[in-house]
Amino acid sequence: ARPVRPGHYEVVQRAAKVEIIPGTVTEVWGYDGTFPGPTFDLRRGSRTVVRVRNELSVPTSTHLHGGVNPPDSDGYPTDLVVARGRGFRPPPGGHSRHGAADMSQWTIHPGARDYVYPLEQPAATLWYHDHRMDFTAPQVWRGLAGFLLVRDDEDDALPLPKGERDIPLMICDRAFEEDGSFRYPSLDPSLLVRPGVEDAYMEGVEGDVILVNGAPWPVLEVDAARYRLRLLNASNARRYRLALTPGGRFVQVGGDQGLLAAPVEHDAITVAPGERFDVVVDFSAHPVGAEVTLVNTLGTGPARNVMRFRVARRVRDDSAVPDRLGRVEPLERSAAVATRVFDFRRTGQGGGGSWTINGMPYRPGVPLARPRLDTTELWRFTGDFHHPVHVHLARFQVIARNGRPPAPTDAGWKDTVDVRPYEVVDTLVRFEGYRGRYMMHCHTLEHEDMAMMADFDVV
Ligand code: C2O
Ligand code: CU
Incomplete structure (x- = not known):
């Protein structure tokens, strides 16, 4: 993304026709009409204003995932931008699944609005995506997502691969109709409240084609050298187990919220x-001409294929992975001033079923917790299914799974944690930055849309 003037960006949400499956045309809804949207490459401390103009037929809300932002720039689901000339009415009375028929819960910005991102946070791979009440899943599926990278001196000073060898990879699955258009069980919003249709996507929608930065099964020519790959799972519901064939290891240097220790x-x-x-x-372990593939060992058929790297040439490589990376102070359990349990569970069955937190479907404006600013709390997440739990604003450390030490992939500061079926995940959450209304939710987007969300107020 390029600024219109220093610190100010403008992106237009619009429909565009692109070629994803060769020989076919797909209409995407994209930031600047692209999927993924433009990548913002920004520095810590550089306050950034992003004006989002909506030219789509639907309202939108943009959330910067992992961002430490004031509450009115957080992309609250009922804080919407509506295209000029289009009206907005909240979902009809009795049918508002989330009890938000009341207009007082909605804020409508006609045409465009500014989001303010202070970026007073360590270097990290953040991403932005749509967060509209009830419709996040179909709108992200159509393309409303992109990267925002925060860089800082601490990260820059490390000898990690840089420049062309530092690559963000947005991984997501999609399904397609024969003509190339996206297939989604319920792209027509009027279908959403019909029983039966809800069932079709209750557990979450998966596609059979994996895209990387919007392309199916792409090839990247690489030098026989180290690469820094910033992997993001931007799928609505699919989980991946990524591995390299014929062989190779991932040396993890960062997680959701930046460098590991x-x-x-x-x-x-x-x-x-x-x-x-x-x-x-490190691709230097492979001979020139070799093809190294990134596979998803949880998938079969095309859902196994993520992308390919073709080793093109031998080069000199000055990069290295040092033994010490960032300053991550481990939080102590004793630092928690409160303990709260959030249980992610399905209630009811069939068309009337809903995904809930602590038995409650989402109600905007009704906080489930009021943590104090500049404190740490122990938040225990439990659930009945795979629920990737995401907390806005506050970063956390995973300290236990089922009372035992966390997984090696839980290292560092996180903002999203994979809670597996019937698991008990303990996290220490730090509330820093701002007071106000934020939220947590399941990041399986269909669960989120079906009310597996809750507000919390930082006081
Ligand atoms: Cu990535 Cu509240 O979402
Ligand atoms: Cu879920």
Whole structure:
């Protein structure tokens, strides 16, 4: 993305026709008409204003995932931008699944609005995406997502791969109709409240084609050198277990919220929706001409194929992965001033079923917690299914899974954690930056849309 003047950006949400499956045309809804949207490459401390203009037929709300932002710039689901000339009415009375028929819960910005991002946070791989009440899943599926990278001196000073060898990879699955258009069980919003249709996507929608930065099964020519790959799972519901064939390891240097204290090596990485893994892969271990593939070992058929790297040439490589990376002070359990349990569970069955937190479907404006600014709390997440739990504003450290030490992939500061079926995940959450209304939710977007969301107020 290029600024219109220093610190100010403008993006237009609009429909565009692109070629994703060769020989076919797909209409995407994109920031600046692209999918993924433009990548913002910004520095810590550089206050940034992004004006989002909506030219789509639907309202939108933009959330910067992982951003520490004032509450009115957080992309609250009922804080909407509506295209000029289009009206907005909240969902009809009795049918508002989330009890938000009341107009007082909605804020409508006609045409465009500014989001303010102070970026007073460490270097990290953030991403922005739509967050509209009830419709996040179909709108992200159509393309409303992109990267925002925060860089800082601490990260720059490390000898990690840089420039052309530092690559963000947005991984997501989609399904397509024969003519190339996106297939989604319920792209027509009027279908959303019909029982039966809800069932079709209750558990979350998966596609059978994996896209990387919007392209199916792409090839990247690489030097026989180290690369820093910033992996993001931007899928609505699919989880990946990423591995390299014929071989290779991931040296993880960062997580959701930036650098780890020290590198962690993995043969495979499970990535739930919303999570980021910043890894270094060394292609010099392979001969020139070799093809190294990134596969999803949880998938079969085309859902197994993520992308290919073709080793093109031998080069000199000055990069390295140092033993010490960032300053990550481990939080102590004793630092928690409160303990809260959030249980992510399905209630009811069939068309009347809903995804809830602590038995409650989402109600905007009704906070489930009021943590104090500049304190740490222990938040325990439990659930009945795979629920990637995401907390806005506050970063956290995972300290236990089922009472045992967390997984190697739980290292560092996170904002999204994969809570597996019937698991008990303990996190220490730091509330810093701003007071006000924020939210947590399941990042399986269909669960989020079906009310698996809750407000919390930082006081
Ligand atoms: Cu990535 Cu509240 O979302
Ligand atoms: Cu869920």
